Amino acid sequence: MSLKPGFARALTITVAAAAVVLVLDGVIHLLMAQTPFGGPRPGAAEPQVGGIVGWLLSKQSEFYREMSATIRAAKSDGSAVWTLLAISFAYGIFHAAGPGHGKAVISSYLVANQETARRGIVLSFASALMQSLVAVVIVGICAWLLNATAKTMCGAEKAIEIASYGLIAAFGARLVWTKGGGFMRALQASPPVPALALAAHHDQAGPGHDHDHHGHQHRHDDHGHDHDHVDDEHCGHSHGPVPSELAGPGGWRRGLSAIFAVGVRPCSGAILVLVFALAQGMFWAGIAATFVMGLGTAITVATIAVIAVSAKDLARRLSAGREGGGALIMRGVEFGAAGLVLLFGVGLLFGYIAAERVTCL
Amino acid sequence: MLMRRLLDLLLLVGVLALGANAAQAHPHVWITAASELIYAPDGSVTGVRHAWTFDDMFSTYALQGIETRTKGVYSREELSSLAQTNVESLKEFAYFTFAKADGRKEKFQEPVDYFLEYKDDALTLHFTLPLKTPVKPRQLALEVFDPTYFIDFKLADKDPVRLVGAPAACEMKFQRPNDGTANAQRLGEQNFMSGDNSNYGAMFANKITVDCP
Numbered sequence: 001m002s003l004k005p006g007f008a009r010a011l012t013i014t015v016a017a018a019a020v021v022l023v024l025d026g027v028i029h030l031l032m033a034q035t036p037f038g039g040p041r042p043g044a045a046e047p048q049v050g051g052i053v054g055w056l057l058s059k060q061s062e063f064y065r066e067m068s069a070t071i072r073a074a075k076s077d078g079s080a081v082w083t084l085l086a087i088s089f090a091y092g093i094f095h096a097a098g099p100g101h102g103k104a105v106i107s108s109y110l111v112a113n114q115e116t117a118r119r120g121i122v123l124s125f126a127s128a129l130m131q132s133l134v135a136v137v138i139v140g141i142c143a144w145l146l147n148a149t150a151k152t153m154c155g156a157e158k159a160i161e162i163a164s165y166g167l168i169a170a171f172g173a174r175l176v177w178t179k180g181g182g183f184m185r186a187l188q189a190s191p192p193v194p195a196l197a198l199a200a201h202h203d204q205a206g207p208g209h210d211h212d213h214h215g216h217q218h219r220h221d222d223h224g225h226d227h228d229h230v231d232d233e234h235c236g237h238s239h240g241p242v243p244s245e246l247a248g249p250g251g252w253r254r255g256l257s258a259i260f261a262v263g264v265r266p267c268s269g270a271i272l273v274l275v276f277a278l279a280q281g282m283f284w285a286g287i288a289a290t291f292v293m294g295l296g297t298a299i300t301v302a303t304i305a306v307i308a309v310s311a312k313d314l315a316r317r318l319s320a321g322r323e324g325g326g327a328l329i330m331r332g333v334e335f336g337a338a339g340l341v342l343l344f345g346v347g348l349l350f351g352y353i354a355a356e357r358v359t360c361l
Numbered sequence: 362m363l364m365r366r367l368l369d370l371l372l373l374v375g376v377l378a379l380g381a382n383a384a385q386a387h388p389h390v391w392i393t394a395a396s397e398l399i400y401a402p403d404g405s406v407t408g409v410r411h412a413w414t415f416d417d418m419f420s421t422y423a424l425q426g427i428e429t430r431t432k433g434v435y436s437r438e439e440l441s442s443l444a445q446t447n448v449e450s451l452k453e454f455a456y457f458t459f460a461k462a463d464g465r466k467e468k469f470q471e472p473v474d475y476f477l478e479y480k481d482d483a484l485t486l487h488f489t490l491p492l493k494t495p496v497k498p499r500q501l502a503l504e505v506f507d508p509t510y511f512i513d514f515k516l517a518d519k520d521p522v523r524l525v526g527a528p529a530a531c532e533m534k535f536q537r538p539n540d541g542t543a544n545a546q547r548l549g550e551q552n553f554m555s556g557d558n559s560n561y562g563a564m565f566a567n568k569i570t571v572d573c574p
Contacts, residue, residue: 060387061513068418095387149426151446268389268511275422359511361390361423361450 063091064269067289071277074285081285088273088289092128092296095269102127102262103301105168105344107308109258112175112337120305123255125298130263132294134160135270136287143275144283150275154360157271161358162349164265169345171261175338179331186331267293268358388513391416394505395517398533398571399489400526405497406571408469409458410489410525411505420484423447440477440484447486448472456490457507457514462498469493499573506538506566516567524571531573538565 066087074080096103106127110120138156142148270290277286315333319326397410415423429439451457452471460467475488505514515537516522522535 064387064389065391065416068416068421143425147426149443150423151443153425272389272418272422275425276418279421279425359390359454359507359509361419361447 060091060094063087063094067091067273068276071273071280071282071285071289074282075280081288084285084289085292088293089296091269092293092298093300094296095267095293096128096297096300102131102265103304105262105341106258106301107305108337108340108344109171109175110305110309111312112179112334112341113254114334115255115309117306117309119255120309121302123259124302124305127259127263128294128298128301129291130259131266131297132270132290134264135266135274135290138266139271139274139278139286143278151360153271153275154358157266157268158358158360161265164261165345165348167257167261167264167345169342169349171257172338172340172342172345176335176342179335179338183328183331183335186328189327267297269293388507388510390419390512392512392514393517394514394567395520395523396503396505396569397523397525398501398503398527398569400524400528401495402526403497404528404573405495406462406492406501407495408489408491409460409503410474410487411456411458412485412487414483414485417482420479420482423484424479435477435479437476437478440479444475444477444486444488447477448475448488454507457505457512458490459504459506460492461502462496463500464502465498467492467494467496497573501571501573503569503571504563504566505569506562508562510562510565513565514567521567522569527571528573531571534570534572536568536570538567 067084070080070084070087074084103124106120106123109115110123115123138153138160142153142156270293273289273293274283274286277283277289312333316326316330319329393414395412398406399408399410401407423443424435427435427439427443429435448471456469456472458469460469469490470493472488472490475486478485478487505516507514516535522533524531524533527533
């Protein structure tokens with residue numbers, strides 16, 4: 001079986017998602033061109049880089065730059081608040097398609113942890129909501145209550161950012177630890193395949209061997225239900241996740257730690273907007289804009305998360321036909337995804353992945 | 362075969378996650394810069410003098426919590442501690458100013474003569490970066506940009522770069538990041554997928570060259 005159809009399908013989904021974003025953008029433009037959302041829009045800046053990526057970048061810059069003028073306008077003209085909310089929503093959608101914002105971490109976590117698409121959506125919305133909340137709380141306490149300087153605020157932001165990256169790394173390490181076990185057991189349980197011959201142990205020769213069978217029993221006793229699960233797949237009875245893995249004890253708790261690790265880091269853009277709004281005496285408008293921005297972010301992150309989960313389901317179906325190998329592939333994918341979470345955490349922490357680091361001037 | 366498929370799948374996950382992640386930052390801060398290259402009487406370059414005007418959102422953000430006698434009016438003295446913070450923070454980013462004398466990287470000393478000005482809702486940071494050692498190259502190349510593109514640098518429309526006290530024969534060329542001549546580093550989707558975004562902002566560099574025969 002070749003993977004080509006899988007890629008074609010994934011590609012189709014991606015293209016469809018891009019199309020949705022495009023249509024959405026068109027609608028927003030139409031809306032903004034009309035009067036309820038204020039006067040004529042200023043001429044768009046020439047895109048500086050080519051392609052879809054450059055276009056995305058120029059779009060979000062445009063939306064972001066319009067925010068300050070719109071907040072100023074809202075001071076005297078209440079209807080400008082609607083423009084502000086529309087811009088914030090669009091900005092959230094586009095911005096999340098770019099760097100960070102946990103989309104990579106959330107997607108990898110979902111793939112690693114046998115999560116459903118529905119849970120992916122819940123996680124995306126929850127972490128975006130938390131991001132917005134953290135931004136509002138930081139500015140609310142530092143700027144509004146304590147009248148602290150930008151330096152203090154930015155320092156707090158930076159500390160939280162490092163904490164968030166550390167949490168992601170720790171979270172990833174834990175996933176790697178659990179998923180690594182599943183992968184190793186799948187490796188040992190799978191029948192020798194030419195490509196894997198080097199990795200397979202000699203005493204793993206073939207099914208039906210007395211010695212080997214004994215070994216199996218022994219491991220079964222040691223490792224409990226996980227091993228049972230792998231065994232099931234080995235025998236070709238069940239290829240789906242066992243229910244206990246989906247929402248078993250600790251399942252939601254682990255989901256919560258994912259939300260926390262990702263969501264605790266606020267968006268620098270939101271903080272700037274909030275402080276600006278506060279200085280204009282429009283703090284409430286800034287808060288509203290922050291939450292609408294979070295809503296837009298959540299939609300994009302959820303879309304990407306659903307694509308990731310679908311891709312994995314597809315992989316599961318593609319590999320289901322194979323005996324033994326299917327389990328190995330799926331455990332391998334999960335292990336790899338767990339590794340990605342760890343890599344993101346470490347990479348972000350040490351600055352290998354420059355995901356919009358807080359720059360304090 | 363099996364391993365290949367496994368790798369393919371991992372790649373798919375990776376592209377989904379990393380690929381999207383690589384589509385890096387968009388600027389949060391906009392700076393309109395005016396820069397001066399300062400020459401000694403003997404024709405050697407001694408340093409760079411910058412005047413950076415921040416956008417109104419960042420200016421407001423930076424002024425948060427700064428005490429002032431008259432609301433909305435900030436004197437140079439009232440802004441002095443902020444200016445100090447600014448230049449100290451800029452050190453970590455090498456002042457976003459990168460100089461090469463005949464292809465060799467030059468280093469700067471800590472900024473001198475720095476102060477902030479507040480006018481028309483915008484803060485302007487003035488500072489001078491002395492070169493560690495004055496140089497007298499045939500070609501001096503100066504770039505102003507943020508490698509992470511958190512800050513967008515635009516050189517002013519009027520007098521973006523001035524040579525102060527340069528020998529008459531020196532010729533200055535200035536290239537804006539988006540005037541179409543920066544094609545060499547024009548970005549394709551390909552660069553993004555490669556995941557190497559460490560110097561992403563270089564595409565948005567303002568390039569100044571001065572040739573002195």
